[in-house]
Amino acid sequence: MPQRKGMTGMRETNIDVLIIGAGPAGMAAAIAAREQGIDSLLILDREAEIGGILKQCVHNGFGLHRFQEELTGPEYAQRDINRLRELNVSVHCETMVIDIDASKRVTAVSRKHGVQVFLAKAIILAMGCRERPRGALAIPGTRPAGIFSAGTAQKLVNMQGYMPGKRVIILGSGDIGLIMARRMILQGAKVLACAEIMPYSSGLNRNIVQCLHDYDIPLLLRHTVIDIQGKERLESVTVAKVDEHLQPIPGTEIQYACDTLLLSVGLIPENELTKLIGAEMSAATQGAVVDNTLQTNIDGVFACGNVLHVHDLVDFVSEESAKAGRAAADYVLGRTKKVARAIAVLDGPGVRGVVPQRLRFTDTPEDVRFMFRPDKVYQKVKVQVLDGERVAYSVAKRILSPGEMAEILLPADTMQSFSSESISIRISG
Amino acid sequence: MKQTIPCINCPIGCRMTVETDGKQVTHVDGAGCKRGESYAAQEAIAPKRMVTAVVHVPNCELPLSVKTREPIPKDKIFDCVKAISTADIKTPIKMGDVICANVCDTGVDVVSTRDIP
Numbered sequence: 001m002p003q004r005k006g007m008t009g010m011r012e013t014n015i016d017v018l019i020i021g022a023g024p025a026g027m028a029a030a031i032a033a034r035e036q037g038i039d040s041l042l043i044l045d046r047e048a049e050i051g052g053i054l055k056q057c058v059h060n061g062f063g064l065h066r067f068q069e070e071l072t073g074p075e076y077a078q079r080d081i082n083r084l085r086e087l088n089v090s091v092h093c094e095t096m097v098i099d100i101d102a103s104k105r106v107t108a109v110s111r112k113h114g115v116q117v118f119l120a121k122a123i124i125l126a127m128g129c130r131e132r133p134r135g136a137l138a139i140p141g142t143r144p145a146g147i148f149s150a151g152t153a154q155k156l157v158n159m160q161g162y163m164p165g166k167r168v169i170i171l172g173s174g175d176i177g178l179i180m181a182r183r184m185i186l187q188g189a190k191v192l193a194c195a196e197i198m199p200y201s202s203g204l205n206r207n208i209v210q211c212l213h214d215y216d217i218p219l220l221l222r223h224t225v226i227d228i229q230g231k232e233r234l235e236s237v238t239v240a241k242v243d244e245h246l247q248p249i250p251g252t253e254i255q256y257a258c259d260t261l262l263l264s265v266g267l268i269p270e271n272e273l274t275k276l277i278g279a280e281m282s283a284a285t286q287g288a289v290v291d292n293t294l295q296t297n298i299d300g301v302f303a304c305g306n307v308l309h310v311h312d313l314v315d316f317v318s319e320e321s322a323k324a325g326r327a328a329a330d331y332v333l334g335r336t337k338k339v340a341r342a343i344a345v346l347d348g349p350g351v352r353g354v355v356p357q358r359l360r361f362t363d364t365p366e367d368v369r370f371m372f373r374p375d376k377v378y379q380k381v382k383v384q385v386l387d388g389e390r391v392a393y394s395v396a397k398r399i400l401s402p403g404e405m406a407e408i409l410l411p412a413d414t415m416q417s418f419s420s421e422s423i424s425i426r427i428s429g
Numbered sequence: 430m431k432q433t434i435p436c437i438n439c440p441i442g443c444r445m446t447v448e449t450d451g452k453q454v455t456h457v458d459g460a461g462c463k464r465g466e467s468y469a470a471q472e473a474i475a476p477k478r479m480v481t482a483v484v485h486v487p488n489c490e491l492p493l494s495v496k497t498r499e500p501i502p503k504d505k506i507f508d509c510v511k512a513i514s515t516a517d518i519k520t521p522i523k524m525g526d527v528i529c530a531n532v533c534d535t536g537v538d539v540v541s542t543r544d545i546p
Contacts, residue, residue, distance in 0.1 A: 058494035161492040206437040
């Protein structure tokens, strides 16, 4: 790798495409970029091994779309790991990025290499997401041991061989919480209940049936944890029913004696570096604003996977990230087509967090996939693309649910007819 | 006999009613599609599940993750997990290696989903 001394006096290593994160997003982006002819390519990851969160997801259900097979997380990851090895892609593990700027200078630290500075032509942000912690919920009560996010418990059980506890309450019915309910039972614990503050679960029906019903674990809808008791170790939690304003209803309290509380209350894209580099952010997705090539508003900086918006299925993370990898390669190799113009894509009624948020026109137009979540459950509706007041494109959907990412594929020829400064996507009855 | 079965095939989650005479399905009501109908029939007569588990390997820091190669009868899940936890496991292990052959006489093997050198 060519090196030169930068202004800070640190040696700078030139890299064509630098990828931050070696989970499913980073791996797919790297494979695609290398296959497009990028030789100078490096992935940085802070963990000891590549594969990201897939390593601890030992349950099945991955890969149905991409491989038409039902794989476990480690098996899904291994396919990408094998391909990366075939392609001889460099990965630096146990390497943490601590600084990044808009000139695409990236500072990373590791035990092995100390402080390193990379000067990249293109950067792909693939850092994934984190779980919402207890602190974000403001549950009253003491601060004993025994309260874990579901993903932390998953790591303890599946990667490190520890059982977090014996009598478990789960707060939140996200998929990780449901998966962990079953895992705790199969590894010998007792799961007393799963409390969900909303009137519906945010998890997949499959997981409600196969993780809760199969083991007679009650799903308490419109319920939440209102108090936590215990000094050193968790001793009990108080669960209560909530009203339509999500406020606890007095007189509905139930106290559960338990030593473990698992939280499965949402995921947040991990965008500290994205903000540090100065990329424009979306309040709806909590990820960067990108165009249809997954490029942020900073030239040559791309984002993909759960750092961009939280997906339901890894298959779609891989697909999106491969696209970002190809786009970064096109950018570096000077194949990016000249932009005639770009317009904004806005959330219309019923639509939350559409991605991409910008539409870039090129001289060789391609179909564009838009992804979003509906704000509630809809049946037999149309998803429409509006150019000003005009309905430019409309597609019927049998069902839309907030628990499942929705998508529409906008045909390339439709795009050519847009005359407004912005288009919007809406759900129409 | 009548059973109510929620469908798992799509987010609609149809609540289906299945009538059986103990051995065979006589009627399925409430299914929105063919896939749901056949799932309900299977689920009412002989529900099956994939089983995944983690198991301690002697002299090994990391637990081994395993799966049944095919779904097994639902009422054998706990027996299967018990068989996995008492299996005699020797390293090295490659992804796909058989950990328990024909687990609980289901005709299905339990295989490793991880390499352990």
